[in-house]
Amino acid sequence: MTSRVLETDQERDQWIALLNAKKLPMTVSVEDGRRRSVAQNRLQRMWVNEAAEQLGEYTAEEYRAYCKAYFGVKIMCEDPEWAEAYNNGVRKLSYEEKLAMMAHPMDFPITRHMTVKQKKAYLDAIYQHFSSLGVKLTETEAQ
Secondary structure (H helix, E strand, C coil): CCCCCCCCHHHHHHHHHHHHHCCCCCCCCCCCCCECCHHHHHHHHHHHHHHHHHHCCCCHHHHHHHHHHHHHHHHHCCCHHHHHHHHHHCCCCCHHHHHHHHCCCCCCCCHHHCEHHHHHHHHHHHHHHHHHCCCCCCCCCCC
């Protein structure tokens, strides 16, 4: 499957040319917006590392899994198709099993499907949560 984020008229024209060159039948879908940014991903990693260092109770990977389970699932379940897949496959698992699914090596995909707007809401929830626990988090423009 070919996927691209188009941000200019030239990129859109190139995409149209690619579609015109493909044989039919084909399936095409279009989404408004774009996927989360690299800067947002780095900030998320920085924050779970800072939480692990300052709180000391869990590893950064465990905090990452926790954030995906508690904040990311809620955001992604706003999409009915995603919610149905989650409800059919993961919701019935125990708390421990859900966290294991969110962490490496299973790494259930949550944030990789987020748009920039969704990832901002996710980062805001993480910031609020860890700040309320007294964690001093780095602040950047990526939020």
